[in-house]
Amino acid sequence: DAGVTQSPTHLIKTRGQQVTLRCSPKSGHDTVSWYQQALGQGPQFIFQYYEEEERQRGNFPDRFSGHQFPNYSSELNVNALLLGDSALYLCASSLPSRSGGYTFGSGTRLTVV
Amino acid sequence: KNEVEQSPQNLTAQEGEFITINCSYSVGISALHWLQQHPGGGIVSLFMLSSGKKKHGRLIATINIQEKHSSLHITASHPRDSAVYICAVVGPDSNYQLIWGAGTKLIIKP
Numbered sequence: 001d002a003g004v005t006q007s008p009t010h011l012i013k014t015r016g017q018q019v020t021l022r023c024s025p026k027s028g029h030d031t032v033s034w035y036q037q038a039l040g041q042g043p044q045f046i047f048q049y050y051e052e053e054e055r056q057r058g059n060f061p062d063r064f065s066g067h068q069f070p071n072y073s074s075e076l077n078v079n080a081l082l083l084g085d086s087a088l089y090l091c092a093s094s095l096p097s098r099s100g101g102y103t104f105g106s107g108t109r110l111t112v113v
Numbered sequence: 114k115n116e117v118e119q120s121p122q123n124l125t126a127q128e129g130e131f132i133t134i135n136c137s138y139s140v141g142i143s144a145l146h147w148l149q150q151h152p153g154g155g156i157v158s159l160f161m162l163s164s165g166k167k168k169h170g171r172l173i174a175t176i177n178i179q180e181k182h183s184s185l186h187i188t189a190s191h192p193r194d195s196a197v198y199i200c201a202v203v204g205p206d207s208n209y210q211l212i213w214g215a216g217t218k219l220i221i222k223p
Contacts, residue, residue, distance in 0.1 A: 006155075033211070042199070042213050043156070056210060090156060092211075102146060102203070102211065106155030 004105035006091050012111045013081050019110060021076040025093030026103045031055075032074040034066060035090040037107070043090055049074050078110075086112045116140050119200050119214035127222055132187040134217045136200030139181065143204040146211070147174050147185045150197045159185070159198075190221045 005024040013019050025032050031050045035043035045058035049068035063079045072093075078085055088107045095101040117138045126132055136145070147159045160167050160174040162183065167174050171190075176183040187194055200214040 042215060043211075045210060048210070088153075088155070092156075101144070101161055102158060104148070104156040104158060109153075 004091055004093050004103050006089075006105035006108050008108060009106065010109045010111075012113060015081055015083060015112055017081050017112075018077065018079045019081060021078075021089050021091075021108045021110070022073065023076070023091030023093075023105060024073045025091075029093035029095060029103065030072050031094045032068060032072065033092045033094070033102075034074070034076045035092065036060070036085075037088045037090060038084075039087070046076065081112045083112050086110060115215070116212050117200055117202055117214040119217050121217060122215065123218045123220075125220045125222065126190055128191060130190050130221075132185075132190050132194070132219065132221075134185045134198050134200075134219070136183045136185070136214055137181060138183075138200075138202050138212070140202065140212065141204050142202040144202070145176055145183050146199075146201045146203070147183070148199040148201060150199065150216075152196075156199070187219075192221045192223050195219055195221050 003026050007022045033048040034046040036046055037043045046060050046064055047057040047066055048055050052068045065077045068074045088109050090107045091105040092102045120135045145162045149157045149159050162174055162176040171188045173186040197216045197218050199216045201211045203211050
């Protein structure tokens, strides 16, 4: 049973460009959360998707947007990249019962130059 | 005051030592996670606890719901255990979002 799969694993982009990161949740999970982890910092909550809608959002600008597909997979889009967007982007999926059972992906390392 | 407090912040020990990392929280929870992150790596969920105790190999996690406290123990520690260990809680008080502790950086010397 595959866990959470994220792609790509590493990515280098130029300032001003746009990027799309992808996440496939663990089988049976319907909720996907995205986190940004800057080097040496703890993860910061970006947003959570459930039933193809953004259910909750952290303190991130509108340049950060997402989408959830009918198969529960999700995308994170970041427009007009800034150097400060360089980070590890983590995806976590969770159980339908909302009992707190999170499974994490290995992350996508984004470097903006 | 942070809703999830971990101690110690940093811990260096010799191979073979018994390790304890503590986590205290101040919110109502439905579950508590212990997570492991190696440098530059993704996050691995070690345990999810809602009560009692769980054991996996050399790792043991306990939680006391009444005292709002959890501990992660590592027996016979090994250099490969060197990582950041993070306590994160989830529950109704957080609208089912993860609330993260600051992490404990563990270094096991051979």
